[in-house]
Amino acid sequence: MKICGIRDARTGEAAALAGADAIGMVFAPGRRRVTPEQAREICQAIPPLVARVGVFVDTPAAEVRQIAQFCGLDLVQLHGQESPAYCRELGLRCIKAIPARDRQTLEQANLYPVAALLVDTYVKGVAGGSGIAFNWHLLENLPLQAPLILAGGLNPANIGRAVALVRPYGVDVSSGVEVNGEKDLQLIKAFIKRAREVCAYAAG
Numbered sequence: 001m002k003i004c005g006i007r008d009a010r011t012g013e014a015a016a017l018a019g020a021d022a023i024g025m026v027f028a029p030g031r032r033r034v035t036p037e038q039a040r041e042i043c044q045a046i047p048p049l050v051a052r053v054g055v056f057v058d059t060p061a062a063e064v065r066q067i068a069q070f071c072g073l074d075l076v077q078l079h080g081q082e083s084p085a086y087c088r089e090l091g092l093r094c095i096k097a098i099p100a101r102d103r104q105t106l107e108q109a110n111l112y113p114v115a116a117l118l119v120d121t122y123v124k125g126v127a128g129g130s131g132i133a134f135n136w137h138l139l140e141n142l143p144l145q146a147p148l149i150l151a152g153g154l155n156p157a158n159i160g161r162a163v164a165l166v167r168p169y170g171v172d173v174s175s176g177v178e179v180n181g182e183k184d185l186q187l188i189k190a191f192i193k194r195a196r197e198v199c200a201y202a203a204g
């Protein structure tokens with residue numbers, strides 16, 4: 001599971017030690033944005049087997065590469081209008097965010113040559129981190145060719161139902177583990193615990 005929108009090294013390390021598989025840092029404009037220097041500090045604080053993910057929206061490829069190298073990112077997550085060709089030519093492991101707008105949008109996700117597809121809520125004018133869930137039934141019988149990461153309005157209370165229904169490869173959360181706009185370690189722990197419980201149940 002991925003905890004996104006981490007803005008300081010202490011919280012990043014604590015989330016990783018609580019069991020997160022990946023830590024996300026947002027480079028796109030908004031209240032969760034971090035500078036490359038802040039992100040580099042977070043990346044250095046995270047244990048070696050936890051993935052460092054940079055979140056970008058329609059950033060020129062050269063800039064993404066430069067930031068990825070400077071910070072030591074393992075993957076980049078793209079939340080804009082980036083094309084399949086952009087992903088192919090970037091030369092970095094990509095997660096493409098796909099808005100859960102309609103079935104056609106979701107089916108076209110298979111054009112992307114990526115490590116994973118992150119399906120997130122469609123909210124007009126909002127690139128990500130909305131805190132709003134979508135109708136998970138949209139994903140029923142969807143033949144995706146890359147591992148599915150479910151995102152959008154997940155929290156400790158609904159993650160069980162979400163995983164039981166969608167059975168994604170992974171899950172991503174940001175708003176659902178925040179209190180007053182700040183990451184809350186108790187909520188992060190509760191989210192990870194519940195996600196692990198339901199994943200073990202689904203697998204076994």
Ligand SMILES: O=C(O)c1ccccc1NCC(=O)[C@H](O)[C@H](O)COP(=O)(O)O
Binds near residue numbers: 029031055
């Ligand atoms: O979180 C942001 O501020 C953000 C801004 C612009 C693009 C993407 C952004 N977040 C991407 C994420 O990975 C979020 O975790 C994902 O959209 C789910 O967010 P939430 O619904 O708040 O759990």
